[in-house]
Amino acid sequence: MSINILLITPYNMEAYGGVQNQVSSINSFLNEHDQFTSKIAAPNSEDFNIGNSINIPFNGSVSPVCLIPVKHKLTEALNWADVVHIHEPFVPLIFWRLPKNIKYIFTHHASLNNFVTFLLSILYKFIRRNGISTYVSRLSKKNAVALNQEPHLIPNMFYLDNNVDFAIKKRFLFIGRDEKRKNLKLYKNYVDNFYDSKFRYTAITNTEIKNKYIDTFLNPNDDDKNNILNDSDIYLALNTHGESFGITLIEAINSGNIVISSNLEAFKNLLGDSGVYFENNSLTSLNDVIEVIKKEELYNIWLKQKKYINKYEISKNMEKLISLYLTI
Known part of the structure; x- marks a missing residue:
């Protein structure tokens, strides 16, 4: 019997971005693994489309983010899952009112300034969702520590082409x-x-x-x-x-x-x-x-x-x- 892994992100899956890239890659890898079945819950996901996103200026960029998911779609996705893996959790944790009785893994991608990290550390104490915290780079570690004092480093990962070569194109x-x-x-x-x-x-x-x-x-x-x-x-x-x-x-x-x-x-x-x-x-x-x-x-x-x-x-x-x- 396979383990159902639900990958959640507030970012629009049809927009290009590092978080979306990682979610898609992990999803593909897990679905090639006999022990797991993986699905994605996100705006414009083919599995669980949880609602529309809006463009929000944040951290020097503009990101298409879902602040208010479609409740019945999110509930359907969570009920399907054995493990819920949330990528960039500060939006879901603060705005989505996620249930407490779920096995969560949180992956932190962004490099946030010290003031924002401090505010998140205070908010997380009131939200109190238990889970394992991971981070993709040294610069996102403080973001992960704000949620969990003992996070795990798991870097971004890629399907690399071993047959690629270099040629002069100028x-x-x-x-x-x-x-x-x-x-x-x-x-x-x-x-x-x-x-x-x-x-x-x-x-x-x-x-x-x-x-x-x-x-x-x-x-x-x-x-x-x-x-x-x-x-x-x-x-x-x-x-x-x-x-x-x-x-x-x-x-x-x-x-x-x-x-x-x-x-x-x-x-x-x-x-x-x-x-x-x-x-x-x-x-x-x-x-x-x-x-x-x-x-x-x-x-x-x-x-x-x-x-x-x-x-x-x-x-x-x-x-x-x-x-x-x-x-x-």
């Missing part, structure tokens, strides 16, 4: 919405000031870029996005703040790109000594690093990064999560 790629945290402005400034006719420049974003040298793709579907990644070889992660992990960096490397990123703590934790970093939000530093990279053997840089991210392969990390499902 194509820079930026991915991110036009918001301060993603820093599309720096990308446009870089192309305006340091355009090199030997290279192509591409952006996947949500607003049209008025620059004849930048090919803009507005909110492409997953297949088109993957094709663009596969046709690029240098991915620029220009984020300024508010990151706890960096899923898109893994996706880029796993599609045959080297990654050049800002020196955020989250990105340095993610890529370690395999990373190529520039000073956060510095146009001069970004150009200096790119000019050095242009003279390097790019294949060796990519190979080092590809080997480093193997520790995030899903089969290696799901063992830890499965052990929690079995012991809770």
Whole structure:
């Protein structure tokens, strides 16, 4: 008899995001495992569609979040489950009035500031929902500690392509919405000031870029996005703040790109000594690093990064999560 695992997130499953990516990956892995049956409860989930989401500015970004779920749908989902695994629990715990007599696992993704974390720690004392707390990176640990003093580190995980290889394409790629945290402005400034006719420049974003040298793709579907990644070889992660992990960096490397990123703590934790970093939000530093990279053997840089991210392969990390499902 299989164990029913319900994966819950307040985020819209049709919107791209790190939490949605992890929920989908875990769901796929569990449904290939004889011991488990997994379903997702979230806005626009094919299993349990718990209601509409609204775009809420939070932590330097805009997230599609369900604040008030459809009660009978959520109840149906909870009644089906043996174990309930909630990703990014502060919205469900504060707004959803979840029942107490359930086996919960809470996974914390966001890197929150100290003031917000302090407020959550107070709120959680009044809410009092027992469960196991996990976190995906060092920067999300304090968020997890606010709920449970002894959380478990289980990093974000991915299906990695062992057959992918690197090839010179001479194509820079930026991915991110036009918001301060993603820093599309720096990308446009870089192309305006340091355009090199030997290279192509591409952006996947949500607003049209008025620059004849930048090919803009507005909110492409997953297949088109993957094709663009596969046709690029240098991915620029220009984020300024508010990151706890960096899923898109893994996706880029796993599609045959080297990654050049800002020196955020989250990105340095993610890529370690395999990373190529520039000073956060510095146009001069970004150009200096790119000019050095242009003279390097790019294949060796990519190979080092590809080997480093193997520790995030899903089969290696799901063992830890499965052990929690079995012991809770």
